[in-house]
Amino acid sequence: MIGIIKYQAGNLASVANALNRLNADYFVSDDPDTLNNADGIIFPGVGHAGAAMDDLRSRDLDVWLKNTKKPVLGICLGMQLLYESSEEGNSDTLGIIPGKLKKFDATKAKVPHMGWNRFEPKVDHPLIHGIDNKQFLYYVHGYYAPANEFTLATCKYIKDFCAVVAKDNFMGVQFHPEKSGAVGSLLLQNFLDIVKQASNKKSA
Amino acid sequence: MLTKRIIPCLDIKDGRTVKGVKFVGLRDAGDPVELAQRYTEEGADELVFLDITATKEKRRTLVHLVEEIAAHINIPFTVGGGIKSVDEIEEILKAGADKVSLNSAIVRDPELISRASDAFGSQAVVAAVDAKRVGDHWEVFVKGGSEATGLDALDWIKKTEHLGSGEILLTSMDRDGTKSGFDNELLKIVNETVTIPVIASGGAGTIQHCVDAVNIGNADAVLAASIFHFREIEISDLKKKMAESGIDVRLLTT
Numbered sequence: 001m002i003g004i005i006k007y008q009a010g011n012l013a014s015v016a017n018a019l020n021r022l023n024a025d026y027f028v029s030d031d032p033d034t035l036n037n038a039d040g041i042i043f044p045g046v047g048h049a050g051a052a053m054d055d056l057r058s059r060d061l062d063v064w065l066k067n068t069k070k071p072v073l074g075i076c077l078g079m080q081l082l083y084e085s086s087e088e089g090n091s092d093t094l095g096i097i098p099g100k101l102k103k104f105d106a107t108k109a110k111v112p113h114m115g116w117n118r119f120e121p122k123v124d125h126p127l128i129h130g131i132d133n134k135q136f137l138y139y140v141h142g143y144y145a146p147a148n149e150f151t152l153a154t155c156k157y158i159k160d161f162c163a164v165v166a167k168d169n170f171m172g173v174q175f176h177p178e179k180s181g182a183v184g185s186l187l188l189q190n191f192l193d194i195v196k197q198a199s200n201k202k203s204a
Numbered sequence: 205m206l207t208k209r210i211i212p213c214l215d216i217k218d219g220r221t222v223k224g225v226k227f228v229g230l231r232d233a234g235d236p237v238e239l240a241q242r243y244t245e246e247g248a249d250e251l252v253f254l255d256i257t258a259t260k261e262k263r264r265t266l267v268h269l270v271e272e273i274a275a276h277i278n279i280p281f282t283v284g285g286g287i288k289s290v291d292e293i294e295e296i297l298k299a300g301a302d303k304v305s306l307n308s309a310i311v312r313d314p315e316l317i318s319r320a321s322d323a324f325g326s327q328a329v330v331a332a333v334d335a336k337r338v339g340d341h342w343e344v345f346v347k348g349g350s351e352a353t354g355l356d357a358l359d360w361i362k363k364t365e366h367l368g369s370g371e372i373l374l375t376s377m378d379r380d381g382t383k384s385g386f387d388n389e390l391l392k393i394v395n396e397t398v399t400i401p402v403i404a405s406g407g408a409g410t411i412q413h414c415v416d417a418v419n420i421g422n423a424d425a426v427l428a429a430s431i432f433h434f435r436e437i438e439i440s441d442l443k444k445k446m447a448e449s450g451i452d453v454r455l456l457t458t
Contacts, residue, residue: 047325
């Protein structure tokens, strides 16, 4: 069972629709006690980092997220909020993954980075099984996470930045798998498989 | 490398796809959801739905249609047509659209752009600009190109970017429906003026026109309607030919 975190910055309908197409069970909630019933968490997000953090804090979801041991998949802003801070509104974010979000240099190319782009896998990980540097995923973002030791794949726009990240049970993707056609569905299915495996291990 | 996008546009009236030249002589072009699915399978990178329904039942029909599209389509899509307020934008986005396209409403009320981008992020706000050449410059028109606003198109486009729009949907009223090619001169100047993505619209008739919009006009995306509806050009052929011309496009690998 997947819990989708409901807060102001969520693109909930798109994520819910994508899970429907994969016949996955899910619920949507902003309540930590209810989210405890999920086997895995999807943390979506579009919009402004500062506003999103304010909203998470007002529901104690920031504390809950930092402490959960369940597999978590952050999408777009949801991934960005896993890092320590963002130049967007000079916001402190969750601090689960080291690093600071930077703004793309609009004197170099169009910002936001909007459209279909490829990534370059750096580390083998079940989240990106079956996806290589020939397939396209849909991105839309004006801020980026610099690549670091937790980066699984990088994408190139103006410079190389982190497209997929993982640290312990936390995973994040800068693109929108729920809007990335068949390739995006494959990534979401990979996450569902990771969740299933983690929950089987726990009950075994 | 970020790829150039191909965007089929579907005009919607009373929940059906229609196609006419400049909104005159509308022909039924089918069920929007089926057509959207076909385009997605053929390799469309995004879709735009423009609602031209005039009745007061409009909003309910449109929201229902957006929900249907979102349930079936797994690529991004934009919805436009008569959207006037933050509440209406919220309704469309919550139904599952990724972006809204705003046209006449932002000419009347430019601050709507800021209110919308503050609430939903600039990536969700597309400023649609209908431009027509008047003397030595381009002017903004509204109401399907029938009403002059007196606004200089370049000044207006700069202003929409400043107010927080995330993308420009630029239609040449001189070329729209003519199939004589995009207004590459206009595209080039606009692309030198703004730092947000620009979608070229109005005039697509051949594959070469689309290549030129990117190579000469520097467009980030190319939008067309009738050439796709009536299968004059297949999206997969178009993308293959664009790739052969050295343009980065998303080719389906499966």
